[in-house]
Amino acid sequence: MEFNIKQIQETNAFACLECGKCTGVCPVARHSKTFSPRSILIKSIRNSHPDALKGSDLWSCLTCQQCDTICPSHIRYIDFMQLIRQFVGVTNQDATCSHGGIVDSILKIMTTPNLQQQRMDWITKDYQTTASGDYLYFVGCLPYYDVLFSSLEVHPLNIARSTIKILNYLDIQPQVLPNEKCCGHDFYWNGDLKNFKILAEQNLEQIRNSGAKQVITACPECYRTLKVEYAKFFGKTGFEVQHISEFLAVRLKDKHIPLKTEKLSACYHDPCRLGRHLGIYDAPRGVLSKLSGLTLNEMAHHHQRAICCGVTGWMNCSQISKQIQTHRLREAQATGSDILITSCPKCQIHFQCALLDKQLKEEIHFTIKDLVEVVAENLN
Ligand code: SF4
Ligand code: SF4
Ligand code: SF4
Known part of the structure; x- marks a missing residue:
């Protein structure tokens, strides 16, 4: 891959003043002596x-x-x-795939065009889906993460x-694609454009063939990728994409869902892709405000x-x-909340992983859940 000066110029990188303000706010630099x-x-x-970039992390x-x-x-x-x-x-030596690269390997297997996955077993008769219709729920890699983690x-x-x-x-029976592929988010951000495009093309074909007009996802990474990157590389997609929090903020507008517990004190973690990347801060908080009896506390660092x-x-x-995770979990603990709510499956996995540290686990007195889990468990 060549050094594309025109594309680099478009990011404004050549206007750098070397002021170091980026290093001052960077969460990695805060804990690293070299980054x-x-x-x-x-x-x-x-x-x-x-x-020139060897060892730059x-x-x-x-x-x-x-x-x-x-x-x-x-x-x-x-x-x-x-x-x-x-x-x-x-393939650079500075890139180390976590978990021995198993997630990366699964995603690479998913690029195989005729691969038949068994990824629908979790939809039992309690959950109503349909083979056609306007709404499509894009599940993402959750069936794989459920096993891996x-x-x-x-x-x-x-x-x-x-x-x-x-x-x-809400009387909606969504379509779910039996052979949906990873959205390609990780390939894209890790610089593997070739594999990103292969997955994107396969998903685009399947979604278009489904006839769905509205794609809903509960993952901010799928959301950003389907909405921003697919449009950037492939033009008009022909369907609308919403994160579930945006969708629910409108659909639950006139509803009040009483909590099944007497009260619940919660804090909300803004995932980067949903918050800073796409500016969605109010929708998840709006959804939580529909749960009567839930008190929302803000952490020291919130929104942007x-x-x-x-x-x-x-x-x-x-x-x-x-x-970084310990710092964030301690911020949540300082709010005195019973629960830390996020709206990104990966945030939940990484935070929960940090709690493998016994000392930290003893310190932390809240549970970690996704926004949709909290809403769903309070529905009758
Ligand atoms: S904040 Fe960082 S990238 Fe921006 S001008 Fe300063 S040194 Fe350059
Ligand atoms: S994007 Fe985040 S982690 Fe990367 S350099 Fe900027 S502040 Fe640091
Ligand atoms: S935080 Fe845990 S789950 Fe997340 S990448 Fe690291 S080891 Fe894996």
Whole structure:
């Protein structure tokens, strides 16, 4: 992959003032003695050779967009990072796939065009779906995560079941694609454009053939990828995409759902892709306000300043990821909440993983759940 100066220019990277404000707000730099977004950018544009970036921890950047919010030159750092990763190549020694690369391997297997997956077993007779219709629920990789991360006491398929339960409550029977593929988010952000495009083309064909007009997802990464990246690379998709929180903020507008417990004190973690990337802060909070008896507390960092869950694209999970997660979980603990609610399956997995640390687990007195799980379990 060549160093594409025109594309790099479009991110405004050449306007860098070397002020270091990005490094000042970066959650990775906060815990690392060596990681510096400023110096990665400067090295990249001064010496457009992949070797110049050796040891720069390119894949430790969370593409969380925290730096973009403060950069005085309005540099689109995450787009710059995505381009640099494409240029350097994901086979680079600085890229370490977590869990021995098993997720990456599964995603690569999914690029096989005629692959037949068994990914619908979780839809029991309690959940109503349909073979045609305007609404399509894009499940994402939850059936795989449910197996891969079962030892972490997380149940990602509970997010999928809860989503369908809520849609059924609203008299909607969604389509679910029996051979849906990963949206390609991780390939895209890790710089593997070839595999991203293969998955995207397969999903686009399936969604278009379904005839659905509205795609709903409970994953901010699927949401961003289907809405932004598919349109960017393939033009008009022919369907609308919404995160479940946006959809419910409208559909539950006139409803009040009484809690099954007397009261619940909660704090909400803004996932980077939903919040900073796409500006959706009010919708999930609006949905929570429909639960009568739930009190919402804000953490020290919330909305645009929310801290990332510590890992992106299953890359370079390290001691620094754990420190970021610990910091965030302690912020949640400081609110005195009974529950930490997020609306991203991966945030839940990474936070729950941090609780494998016995000392931290003793300190933390709240449970971690997804927004849809909390809504669904309070429906009759
Ligand atoms: S904040 Fe922006 S201008 Fe300042 S060093 Fe970082 S990228 Fe450069
Ligand atoms: S995107 Fe996030 S992790 Fe990456 S350099 Fe910017 S602030 Fe740091
Ligand atoms: S934090 Fe996430 S990526 Fe890191 S080991 Fe745990 S589950 Fe894996």
